[in-house]
Amino acid sequence: MTDKQRNAPARPKTRHSSGVTHVNEPHHDNFVVIGNHLAQHPELSLTAIGLATHIQSLPEGTPIGIKALAAKFRPPSVTPPRPDHLQTCDSCDRAFRSPQLGRCRDCRSSVAVA
Template sequence: ALRELEAAGFLARTRERLPDGRFVPRTISYNRPGADREAARETPRAREASETREAGEAQEEPPAPKALERRPVPPAAAPAPAPPAPTRSPLPERHHAAASLLAGLRGREPRMLLSERDVRRLAPGVTEWLERGAHPEAVSRTLCATLPHDLAHPAGFLAHRLAALMPPPLPAVPVAPPPPDPFQNCDDCDRAFRAPEPGLCGGCRAWAAA
């Protein structure tokens, strides 16, 4: 396209030599092809280089370099202290057994790898299972049974299973009646009767009292 514009007279491309000996391309565009072309003016860069060279030749001695003013370097600011790590409240003692059970699930099923935060969040649910009479081995087996193949969030799965499969509380144990007194032989008539200690039967006590 540039060659076609140049052939039609809209464009002129030349090479210009700078005072330092380098050649640079120069492109001139024309709004009216065939008009008188003015003499190419000197480029600002070439004129600046020429004026600099002439000024350098006219000057006899180079100016003395100015002494650099040294400014005091401000001391580097001390790095800000790191914020203290947030302290977590200790886990209540009643949840220690549940936390140990949850942390050990990965030994039974590698996909049940829980973070410390997840263990603290799920421990109260496991504690409720244990307080309802569930054996720890039965709890571990139930939580790890029939896991889905695409298990991506074990903590969420365990939270759902702990709530959905919560065992009922144990029924109240009835209070057994006290055992009856043992049999004793009366010291007078040798009859058998129930009493906490040996002695006279009821009839012999009544006769003795009379």
């Protein structure tokens, strides 16, 4: 019989059975170190952290004013449609604005009185 051959290295021994496993690979060119104080800042939004990370990765001397950033990060050209929330009353076919299906105000009050 032949010897067993593994096509992948053995998993590292960790104390935890679940969670993040880091594989640290050294980089020598074209990289920026971002501190955990920025990457995991509790008061910044994901957008703010991403923007700060992008700014830190730019070469020295790159313009980073509002106009330069707005030119680089254009909003999407197609905006998603907003829900209208117009419904048709089940009793009288009147249109009314509500997030739920059902009856208009007049038909609800007439059913409650009757």
